[in-house]
Amino acid sequence: MCKLVHLENGDLNGFSGLFESCSLRERLVILMIDQSTVLLFITVALASAVEATEALTIILASGITRGWRSTFEGALLALACLAVIVGVAGTALIYYVPLYALRIVVGTLLLIFGLQWLTKAILRQTGFKSPHDERDIYDKQVATLSTGKKGILHGQRDSLAFAISFKGVLLEGMEVVMIVISFGLANGSQNQLGTAALAALIAVAVMTGVGAVVAKPLTKVPENYMKLGVGNLLTVFGLFWMGEGVGVQWPLGDIFLLVLLAIIFLATLGLIAYFKRVHKSITEAEL
Amino acid sequence: MHSGKRLSAVGKGVKSFFTFWKDFLVGDSPVLALGAIIILCVAYLFRGSAVLASVFTIILVLVLITFAVWQKTKARRHAYN
Numbered sequence: 001m002c003k004l005v006h007l008e009n010g011d012l013n014g015f016s017g018l019f020e021s022c023s024l025r026e027r028l029v030i031l032m033i034d035q036s037t038v039l040l041f042i043t044v045a046l047a048s049a050v051e052a053t054e055a056l057t058i059i060l061a062s063g064i065t066r067g068w069r070s071t072f073e074g075a076l077l078a079l080a081c082l083a084v085i086v087g088v089a090g091t092a093l094i095y096y097v098p099l100y101a102l103r104i105v106v107g108t109l110l111l112i113f114g115l116q117w118l119t120k121a122i123l124r125q126t127g128f129k130s131p132h133d134e135r136d137i138y139d140k141q142v143a144t145l146s147t148g149k150k151g152i153l154h155g156q157r158d159s160l161a162f163a164i165s166f167k168g169v170l171l172e173g174m175e176v177v178m179i180v181i182s183f184g185l186a187n188g189s190q191n192q193l194g195t196a197a198l199a200a201l202i203a204v205a206v207m208t209g210v211g212a213v214v215a216k217p218l219t220k221v222p223e224n225y226m227k228l229g230v231g232n233l234l235t236v237f238g239l240f241w242m243g244e245g246v247g248v249q250w251p252l253g254d255i256f257l258l259v260l261l262a263i264i265f266l267a268t269l270g271l272i273a274y275f276k277r278v279h280k281s282i283t284e285a286e287l
Numbered sequence: 288m289h290s291g292k293r294l295s296a297v298g299k300g301v302k303s304f305f306t307f308w309k310d311f312l313v314g315d316s317p318v319l320a321l322g323a324i325i326i327l328c329v330a331y332l333f334r335g336s337a338v339l340a341s342v343f344t345i346i347l348v349l350v351l352i353t354f355a356v357w358q359k360t361k362a363r364r365h366a367y368n
Binding site (some may be wrong): 104107108109111112115116118119122123126128129174175235238239242243246247248249250251256260263264267268271275278279282 | 311312313314316319320322323324326327330331333334337338340341344345348349351352353355356359360363
């Protein structure tokens with residue numbers, strides 16, 4: 001009998017020798033657990049990259065217009081606050097809240113976020129909403145910051161740069177924090193919280209590195225496509241965990257995640273095609 | 288007077304706390320948040336049957352996305368009509 005299938009997800013370290021003793025079906029289950037971890041990593045990394053791109057635009061606008069010291073201080077304080085929230089809330093939730101309750105709350109939150117991202121992404125893809133343009137947002141931020149008075153906190157600190165940077169990073173980062181905590185806890189393993197946090201950290205580090213090198217808004221990042229992908233993934237994970245939370249035994253177990261992903265993705269493509277046609281006919285009639 | 292001012296500041300703080308979370312979770316599409324709650328209730332009702340739960344929740348998600356996009360494009364379509 002395979003001992004590995006009785007292990008909790010995330011506790012699979014050092015199992016390679018025991019893997020040989022498992023039947024084909026049991027091996028498939030174990031591989032699916034790993035696949036859902038990979039899917040989790042990709043979702044959190046993509047979502048974090050999107051939010052990091054948006055936060056970076058605000059930091060660049062503030063730093064170039066008002067100076068880097070106060071901008072960095074604001075951003076660092078916001079990052080510290082976000083790290084404390086992940087550490088404290090994540091650890092407290094995993095120890096004190098039952099798994100089914102976590103899955104219901106986390107699933108519902110992810111479903112709401114996913115549906116919001118997906119709807120916006122479809123509207124942008126079809127032309128009903130203007131695409132997210134980092135250059136445009138950057139120019140508007142620079143115009144606002146240029147007219148503001150130089151507020152001194154202590155010594156050379158600029159209160160406006162500090163506040164804009166702090167607020168921007170905290171607000172954009174809060175969504176990442178919610179996603180990291182949700183994905184980290186819904187599987188009921190603390191290891192997944194580490195995986196989710198690592199995915200977010202890598203994505204933010206990569207985007208920050210690229211931003212530091214180019215020193216201008218990251219207009220080349222395909223943000224709209226990324227939002228479409230993340231919207232799909234959040235919706236799928238949200239529905240899946242919400243169902244598990246209330247006691248639904250999904251057919252095929254974890255493999256059902258891929259079935260859900262395929263259905264939602266195909267439906268999204270269908271909606272984009274339909275509403276693109278609607279938008280085209282409206283635009284032609286208006287001309 | 289002093290405690291009145293403090294109470295008013297606390298009230299403002301509580302109000303802005305709830306406004307932040309309302310904007311954060313509901314945003315400009317209350318229909319999506321409401322729809323997610325309805326999907327949760329449907330999943331709970333059909334929790335005993337994997338097939339029924341999957342079919343109904345998936346259909347509801349698809350209907351919800353379509354309705355949300357349709358609703359957001361309504362103004363433009365009405366202007367055209």
